[in-house]
Amino acid sequence: MPHDDFEQEPIRGLPELPPSGEEILWQGAPSGWALAKDALKVKWVAGYFVLLFGWRAIVAGAEMPPMQAIIASSFYLILGVLTCGLLIATAYAQAKSAVYTITNRRVIMRIGAALTMTLQFPFRWVEAADLVMRRDGTGTIALRTSGETRFSYLLMWPHLRPWRMAKTQPALRCIPDAARVAKLLADAAGADTAMPQLARDDDAASTIGTMPVPAE
Template identity: 40%
Template sequence: MNRSIRRPVPHLPANAFDAPPGLPAPLPAGEHILWQGRPCGFGIAFRALHLRLVGLWFVGLALWAALPAALAGQVREATSLALPTLGIGTGAVLLLGLLGWLSARTTTYTITNRRVVMRIGIALPMTLNLPFALVEGAGCHLYGDGSADLPLRLRPGNRVAYLHLWPHARPWHVNRPEPMLRTVAQGGEVAAILARALAAHRAAPEETAGPVILRPRVAPGPRLATAS
């Protein structure tokens, strides 16, 4: 009888594909994750993609087209004039909702005791690395549902293109873009975690940090094991 002997695979050194989800590489010694999450899909759709305004725009166009016929008492004609515009508007709203959902599903925000890491992008995922030494300050905009936007103001000389960040950028700050954790749930708690981490970093001995790094996210390839 043939018996197969299974031997343990030799340990391979850690690499970028052994990293925790949302991070480009394993965390170095002394660094640990304080919080990790993703934005709300509806928050991105309504607040970044302006889904509500788009819907109201198409409703207004439909009413404008149907109003003369409706005032003349021609209800059927008014309906036929309004339906094409409402159909296009419905498609636009659904598309924006899908984009918001995809943006949320492909985004991971990470706060460690040393930096903020943002994995963003739908078609071309990128990883934005923001050491605390490069962060001049942070803000918090709370919404009624408990979510919050947390923009990060970078020190002068460190800049990320607005188009690379959008929709994860503070609105209307184009000349000096600010990366932003958008519509995170339990925003008050996340803001407190970020504030404590920044305060602890500033109280520690000053560390030097490199420039902001924007890396493409590469899909992991197959791992090879040596045959015995």
């Protein structure tokens, strides 16, 4: 008999019905392709294998005809296609299993393709949220939580802000229309400004902003 791991959810992405007075304002999930590019760096991996192929073809070309050198080096292209295919499949599996929810009281994240867990962040636990926008319109909203609670980097990956290992920042990763969602979150949390002020980050080819999320 087929089994749905989420069939016990009263509402998709939620472990139980919201209490009286709490309203769901938005639900979404990562873009699979954006997650493959941003979290799994599939374009960099593809470029690496293309460079390996080119280098091997040039070296082999000194000892055999060009066409034979290309055929002999094609192993790296095949390996690259298989590796990138695996990374893309992983990204889409993570995106399909994830549900991000924003209510008028908290942020809820149901994440995990193999080991599913649900995390809840009442607005009073969130000191600020950082918005990272990509050129394709997708973006990441990272939550800076208060207190001393630590979250496992490995268990939460890729639904977090990368390279923040001292204190993991849970994140709504690679979501479409991230700017609108960031505004909705700021309004729901009662932030003083409707939108974060964005600043260019050329290294990441993105824009980054911070929106204060005051305690309830």
